[in-house]
Amino acid sequence: EVQLVESGGGLVQPGRSLRLSCAASGFTFDDYAMHWVRQAPGKGLEWVSGISWNSGSTGYADSVKGRFTISRDNAKNSLYLQMNSLRAEDTALYYCAKGGSWNYSTFCDYWGQGTLVTVSS
Amino acid sequence: AIRMTQSPSSLSASTGDRVTITCRASQGISSYLAWYQQKPGKAPKLLIYAASTLQSGVPSRFSGSGSGTDFTLTISCLQSEDFATYYCQQYYSYPPYSFGQGTKLEIK
Numbered sequence: 471e472v473q474l475v476e477s478g479g480g481l482v483q484p485g486r487s488l489r490l491s492c493a494a495s496g497f498t499f500d501d502y503a504m505h506w507v508r509q510a511p512g513k514g515l516e517w518v519s520g521i522s523w524n525s526g527s528t529g530y531a532d533s534v535k536g537r538f539t540i541s542r543d544n545a546k547n548s549l550y551l552q553m554n555s556l557r558a559e560d561t562a563l564y565y566c567a568k569g570g571s572w573n574y575s576t577f578c579d580y581w582g583q584g585t586l587v588t589v590s591s
Numbered sequence: 592a593i594r595m596t597q598s599p600s601s602l603s604a605s606t607g608d609r610v611t612i613t614c615r616a617s618q619g620i621s622s623y624l625a626w627y628q629q630k631p632g633k634a635p636k637l638l639i640y641a642a643s644t645l646q647s648g649v650p651s652r653f654s655g656s657g658s659g660t661d662f663t664l665t666i667s668c669l670q671s672e673d674f675a676t677y678y679c680q681q682y683y684s685y686p687p688y689s690f691g692q693g694t695k696l697e698i699k
Contacts, residue, residue, distance in 0.1 A: 529686030
């Protein structure tokens, strides 16, 4: 059974940093791309970032480019999102999602339950 | 960036009804389209990918069609558990892999 468990969310002041983690199990982690998708309270889904199976390719939404960095550790079956210079508009539930193939230009076939990030002073 | 527009934004229907949700891309995306279902307080669930391929375990009353810029999700005979919000997402070529704004399907 595929399991994705996010952690690292919390309350943070504007301008500060936060690092999200996602622990994956139930599939061969290094065979698949991974994504971060967020959902602001009461709003729709926003794709944030994706990474290919071997970290060779990454992509970002324009709203986070230059501030967020996605990475993965295949030895630890873990995905990360380093979030710097956080803004109030980054407040959201952040989902970790498994890609449908090795390339991050793909859909999300399994999702975690999310970790909440609140940016407020 | 490619913009995805869903219609309608909300829809009221009864169990047993056939419903169709439309998703339009601002430029051609071939068949690189997925549909997701999200229930309140839950993570999204993949229903369909490659515009028309049903994800394993998804009931056959769900179907998808389209290519290029125009796509549809059809639920042939609504069940009580189908009342949820539905999103389309394009994953064509380059990021960002944008979602539609969502369609909330409610009980009439």
